[in-house]
Amino acid sequence: MAAPSSEPRSAPRLPPLWLWLRLPVLILLAACAAMASAAQAEPPLSEAPRRVVFLAQDFRNGGITAVYRGFEQACQELGWTLSIVNGKGDKATIRRQFDEALRAGPDGIVLGGFDEADIADRLALSSRPLPVLVGWHAAPRHGSTPHLFANVSTDPAVVADMAAALVAQPGGARAGVVIFNDSRFDIANVKTLRMREALSRCASCELLAVEDLPISNASKDMPAALERLHRQFGTRWTHVLAINDVYMDSMHFPLLALGRRDVVGIAAGDGSRTALSRIRSGRSQQLATIAEPTGQQGWQLADELKRAFARQPPSGRVARPIAITTELLRQLGQLEVDDLLPYRAEYRQQWSISPPSAAKAP
Template identity: 45%
Template sequence: MQKKFCLSNFFIGIILNLWMFVFAVAAEPWGGPITGPPAQTGKMVVFIASDLKNGGVANVYRGLEKACQKLGWRLILLNGEGKNDKLQTLFVQSIARQADGIVFGGFQPDDFPEQLKIAKQNKIKLVGWHAAKNPGATPDLFVNVATDAIEVAEMAAHFVLADAIKNKRPLGVIIFNDNQFAIANNKTNKMKQVVELCSAYKNCRVLSIENVKISDSSLLIPELVPKLLKRYGESWTYSLAINDIYFDSMSYPLIQAGAKELMLVAAGDGSALALSRIASCRSQQAATIAEPLTMQGYQLADELNRAFAGSPPSGYISRPILVTCDLLKKIGNLSIDHELGFESAYNRIWHKR
């Protein structure tokens, strides 16, 4: 009975999440705000990217760029290249530019308390994407735009657990993390917990947690994979990662070592490369728990617009999307948030007639 209970809870959870997304696309495309202040034109906004190698950061910037064009704002892009000292310098430069708003793309500004204090004194509006542990307003940010990291992590871990049970495979998981980010640590801890708590399926275990900086992953992953295969051999059957980028350089070393059955699942963010891999239906990356990145770019603009107008945050939190080969076949393209109706919804708010 225990084994059946474990399977039903986790496997049904995955099916329900997928069904909810398909239902949202087909029946009720937009669940976000429908009212708000009109466009506050003539603003200058700086987007500080943690690292543009991160597909999530790059794609949410593109969404913000499109939204800023519709709002009549000037948008400046700065790239921190994954270096904390450079991010601090860019933050200082953004304040000196007398920006109306600053967007923190994929890093936590609380590492820079002095700059935060100066920005607030200068009445600069601060928002972030994956810039705090949780979505919503924070003491430092008008809004942090993100899906719920715990929900993302649970969906990823449940997916590999359900696959292992369904195919009667041992679940030996290696998790790839970048522990300089609180949100990444939250995801990693939850994925580890889900795997280790499945006592009803005796073959569940986390083999290791590998800390690899996202900015260094393309260099380190090809060297690390053969070492892990040598250490764990056939016990390593699945990998979870806090971001798709870890799998960008993992395919070749796995194929070269003959480890073709190892399944990869990312707990974020749905990069263009990851979606292309999954859409092929031949990749070892079977799924990603994606953010609706373009929509979140629009949400960043909308939240800034509310801040500029003196209005409160919208309170909207987007849902993560379980992306598999089957889902991409169903929707017929890689624009997983294209059908959500956000562009017309935000246009109606910003350009009331």
């Protein structure tokens, strides 16, 4: 794919690298205050126990898994019955499982990481009353959609800007960049377009290629793709930007085998545990991930369902992504990225439920 022009265009400049690297803890603290303010302003929501389904696009995606864990916690505290379904990255399987979920008659279904358009026709064909639908990364943008009461997500444009800023530094060293995308997902396409635009404004950056590689095939196809890119671009290739950490899961050892310890990886989402572990070690070629507070988002999914059941409007909350680097993780120690956010206590207060016993509290 031809690279866009590297001539700068008239556009807002990305914040400098030091700002992305030093602000995450301040962002976490600001988010704490925002959560507290929102919880105090909203009335308690009281509803009967519900039956809900979490339909995952693919649990090999660490972001989906992390969001599910948060959602599972919230459901346990609400006393809801939760069923879990894994689409294993196959659209036909997801559609079949969605039909089965509809026939089971749950109160709500979470679309975990796949586009609402994949099942839109199934809704039209259903003869049953439809459950409440909420999604995580189920639409290009956060908020309500024609089919979803709420789509929970960070702003993908902000995520992409933060990832690109770690490469596209004014006056920085030359960077030859390959972007890994999965064009099946609208949110991934938004990130990719935004990163391309950022690189085109960087005089020292060259976009070498955009690789369209399905996330579900990354572990199998990544080694061959890296070898091909190495043959094609050689040392012109210095950086990988990817729309998800999954690509980085399969990047390190193939690059070592090619003698390419110099290639730096940055993921525009989602902050999987595997990614955090290798970034924390400081020995990985993945420099950073732009993480979402996935635990908080899992609880938000439960909150959006609860609001719909109570005939209240969506919350309108949009979480702020966090640039995760080795330095930040070492500052956090054994804490998880979103452990500084008091969302559990805030949601318990809002829902008028008591925390679990100290032995079981998260």
